[in-house]
Amino acid sequence: MIYRSPFRTWEALARVKMKSAHPGAWLKGGAGKWLPDDPWSVAAHPDLSETIRPQVSAALLLARLDFTVQLENACISRVARDIAGRALPGEYPEQMVIDALRVQCDEAYHALLALELSAHVERLAGVGRVRYEHHFLAQIERVQHAAGCADAMRIAFCAAVVAETVITKMLRDDWHDQEVQRDVRAFFMHHCRDEARHSAYFSQALRIVWPQWEPRTRSALQPLWRDLITWFVLPDAAVENAVLVAAGVGGSDAARIVNDCRLRACAASGRRVSVEATLLSLKRAGICEGGPDEPIPHAASAAARESMSETLS
Ligand SMILES: [Fe+2]
Ligand SMILES: [Fe+2]
Numbered sequence: 001m002i003y004r005s006p007f008r009t010w011e012a013l014a015r016v017k018m019k020s021a022h023p024g025a026w027l028k029g030g031a032g033k034w035l036p037d038d039p040w041s042v043a044a045h046p047d048l049s050e051t052i053r054p055q056v057s058a059a060l061l062l063a064r065l066d067f068t069v070q071l072e073n074a075c076i077s078r079v080a081r082d083i084a085g086r087a088l089p090g091e092y093p094e095q096m097v098i099d100a101l102r103v104q105c106d107e108a109y110h111a112l113l114a115l116e117l118s119a120h121v122e123r124l125a126g127v128g129r130v131r132y133e134h135h136f137l138a139q140i141e142r143v144q145h146a147a148g149c150a151d152a153m154r155i156a157f158c159a160a161v162v163a164e165t166v167i168t169k170m171l172r173d174d175w176h177d178q179e180v181q182r183d184v185r186a187f188f189m190h191h192c193r194d195e196a197r198h199s200a201y202f203s204q205a206l207r208i209v210w211p212q213w214e215p216r217t218r219s220a221l222q223p224l225w226r227d228l229i230t231w232f233v234l235p236d237a238a239v240e241n242a243v244l245v246a247a248g249v250g251g252s253d254a255a256r257i258v259n260d261c262r263l264r265a266c267a268a269s270g271r272r273v274s275v276e277a278t279l280l281s282l283k284r285a286g287i288c289e290g291g292p293d294e295p296i297p298h299a300a301s302a303a304a305r306e307s308m309s310e311t312l313s
Helices: 053-085 096-125 134-147 149-175 182-212 216-221 224-233 236-244 249-266 269-284 299-312
Strands: none
Touching: 053 096, 053 134, 053 149, 053 182, 053 236, 096 182, 134 149, 134 224, 149 182, 149 216, 149 224, 149 269, 224 269, 224 299, 236 249
16 A cells, blocks of 8 residues: 555644643633533533533533643554554555654644643642543553563554544534634633544554454454443543533442443444444455444444545545
8 A cells, every 4th residue: 555644744743743832821711511412411411510511511521631731642642653663563665754753743632632622621620630540541451461461562553543433523523613702712722623634644554553463362352342332422421420420420320421421422323333333444444354243333334434444435
C-alpha cells in the first residue's frame, strides 16, 4: 500500500502551530452545560437530584479530561514514538516516521489543553480533580501483561488505531452540541480538527504494518478488536460510580444508576453502530476476518458505516 501523508497541511492547520502566545488564553468562561445530556450519562439520570446534577456533570468532564491526558501520554504518544523510532515491527516509509513525530507534537498539545481546561473547570465548578484508573487503559495493560513483551507494542498499536478511529466522531458530536459551555466546545473542536488527520494516519499505518505481521500474531490479535472498541465506546462504570459517590449518592443508588446508564449506552444506536461500523470497516480492510458477532442494523446505521469506511479507506 502507498502511504499518502494526511499531514500535508499540518504546518498551517495543526492546533499546536496556531496556539496563542499566552497559555490558557483560549479560555473565556461563560454559561453552559459541562457535557452533552447524553441519555446514557449518569448526569442525566432522572433519580439524580437537581442540586448535585451540575456537580456530577463537572466531575464527569474532569474525568474525561483526565482520560484524555492519560490516553495521549500512556498510549497514543508512546505508539507514535515506537513508529518514529522504527520499533513497531514492520517496514514503513520515511514519511510515516516523520508524521509519527507530528502526532507526538499534537498529542502533547491535546494533553496540555486538557490540563488547562481542567484547572479552569475546577475553579469555576468548585469540583476537585481526581486521577482515575481508566478501564480502557487498564484493560490494555492487562492484555499486554498476559501476552508478554513480544506483543505488547503491537497491542498498544491496535488500541491506538481504535482510539484514534472512534474518538473523532465522538469529539465531533460533542463539539456541535450548542448547549455545552463554549470553552469545553472549543476544546472538543481543537482536538477534533487534529484527530481527523490522526485517524487517517493510523488507518493507513494499520494497512501497511498488519499484513507484514506473522499469521500467528494476527490470529492472536484478531479477537481483541471487538473488545478494544467496546472498552473505548462504553462509559467507564468504575469512574462513574466514583463520581456519584463523591457527589454524595449512596453506594447502592450509585451502582443502580451506573447500571441503568450502562444498559442505555449498550442500547443507544449511536454507540452500538460505532462498535459495529468500526468492526465492519476492519473486516472490509482485511484486518478483522471474523467481523461483527451480531447482525448489523440496516438503515439506521448506513451513514455511520459509510463514515467509518471512509475513515479506514
Ligand atoms: Fe489527541
Ligand atoms: Fe490523536
